[in-house]
Amino acid sequence: MADSAQDKHLPPTARRLQKAREEGQVARSRDLGHFAVVAAGLALLMAAAPSLAQWLRDLLGAGLRFDVRTVATPAAMLDRLGQLFMPALLLSLGLGSAMAVVALATAILSGGWVFTLKPVMPNFGKLNPLAGLGRIVSKAQIGEMLKAVLLALLLGSVGAAYLWAHLQDFALTQSVGLPAAFVAASDRIVSGLWLLVLVLAAFALVDVPLQRFLHTSRLKMSVQEVKEEHKQQEGSPEVKGRIRQRMREVARRRMLAAVPGADLVVMNPTHYAVALKYDDGRDGAPRLVAKGADLLALKIRDIARESKVPVLQAPPLARALYAHGELDREIPYALYSAVAQVLAHVFQLRAALAGRAPWPADLPVIPVPPELDPHNPKAQPATAEPA
Template sequence: MADSAQDKHLPPTERRLQKAREDGQVARSRDLAHFAVVAAGLALVMFAAPSLTQWLRDLMATGLRFDVRMVTSPQMMGERLSQLMYPALALCLGLGVVTGLVAMAAAVVSGGWVWTFKPLMPDFSKLNPLTGLGRIVSKAQIGDMLKACLLALILASVGAAYLWAHLNDFALTQSMPLPAAFIAATDRISTGLWLLMIVLAASAMVDVPLQRFMHRNRLKMSHQDMKEEFKQQEGNQEVKGKMKQRMREGSRRRMLAAVPEADLVVMNPTHYAVALKYDDASMGAPRIVAMGADLLALKIRDVAKESKVPVLQSPPLARALYAHGELDREIPLALYSAVAQVLAHVFQLRAALAGRAAWPSDLPPIPVPPELDPHNTARPTEDKA
């Protein structure tokens, strides 16, 4: 059963946030973009105010200068209109490019840089009118609409209050000479824009963290989502368990295949079994080629007997080798003396059986350091293969 929206109360993981970013879903603040555009436009106007005032005055003077020939010739009026339109178009185009770049920079600041074409891919599910209606009347859309209406109301109130307070000043510009009227109007408009920019700055300061909070809130996860993500990252646990079981089985087969090549198997007498091999030409010390506990120990013993590998019952040594030794590694240094005595006895037995030496005496007790014998500790029940 699908989780309802009420079940999604867990914060989104880093993986979910990264996947949403790859899909083009990031927190964007429109109020920050509005503030940046107005601030950049105001800064540009203030920086270029003298030159802009002179340019507008010259443009207006040129536009109002005409003679009878221009009035009576529609073609010349069209040429004059083109001459006046191109500078104005260049000014608007330059201002549009600057404000566009500023808006892009504000978007990057609020949500970071995201390079993806996924939002541009066709999504036919959006053509469903019921789904579209659900998006329109959603809480997020209603909240954005109310926030935009509130901001528009505040901006309109501030602008209306400013115009009402300076209505006489704007009216006096009609009686001023044209250069002075331009300067006065520029000052009044700049001051009004400053007030609007303050309102937009306050709105952006609230909207940026609000959009981030809403973005994370939309990406909240349920317990089922967490489980699915964990499965995707870690893999299916049943499959991993089967793979580990196959790896253990393969390791056991390889280990049992190495038992016939061993020189000796030390047992305890049924709980642990450790197969040792030593070649003085290629090894610096005896190496453990197989080891196991319980059923695996019995299997190692059976393979050793079938392969006529000597099996020695030495519980302390078997326990110490199993507890402190590692498969396919040399025996611990502290057990060199004990293993050397055992291997020497085995080699003497082989020589006696081959008629190359006298029959050796019984093997004396094997000295094993007490700290290496885990006899008093919990007995391992899992084989270390």
């Protein structure tokens, strides 16, 4: 069952925000773009006002200058119109290009650069008139419509109030020369436009944080959605558990395969088992090639006996090696002496069985530092099972 809007009370995650951004959904303020475009255009006009005023006077003067040939030849009127039209067109294109750059820069600054074709891709689901009607009468669309109506009313009211207050000034421009009238009217129009820019700025100051809030609200998530996203990113706990179990099984088989090549197995006698190997040409100290507890310890013992690997029962040493030793690593330095005694005894025992040396004496108590033994019992005599 889909989560209702009331269930979506959690803030959107970083992944949700990134996914929405990839789909072109970002918090952008139209009012900020309107303000930036109008303010930039007005600033450009004011900066170029002296040159622009002179250019307009020259253009108007040239347009009102006629001679007999121009009046008598209709084609000459079209040529004159083309000559007057091209400068105006170039001015409009330049101003329009500047406004487009300002609009693009404002959109990037407010919402960042987003390039995606998803919003323009065909979506036949939008052809459903009922779904389209739902989008048109949604709360978001109604809110945007009311905001646009309010902005239009304010702009119209401010503009009408300004024109009413300066109506006499505009009327007086008819009593002066054309250049002076043009300058006076331009000043009045620019002042009125600045008032409209202030209204747009006030709307933008409110609309920018409002759009960010609405964007975050639209992307809010339910508890189930957060769980599903976490599961997609991190993987299903069941799958991860099976993967970990599979990895443990592979590591266990690899470890058990190393037991037949070990030199010695130390046991507790049944709770812990540790297999050691020493290669004096390669290793600086004996390496721990396998270890296990309970059933795995018995498995290591059985494999060792089948492979004729000596098994030594030394509970403190077995516990210390199991607790502090790491697979395929050399044994801890504090256990060098104890392991050396055990290996020496095993090597002497092998030589005696082969008839190359006398039978060794019983192995004495193995010295294991008490702090390395997890159970910390008294040292027990060790007995060896010959291979």
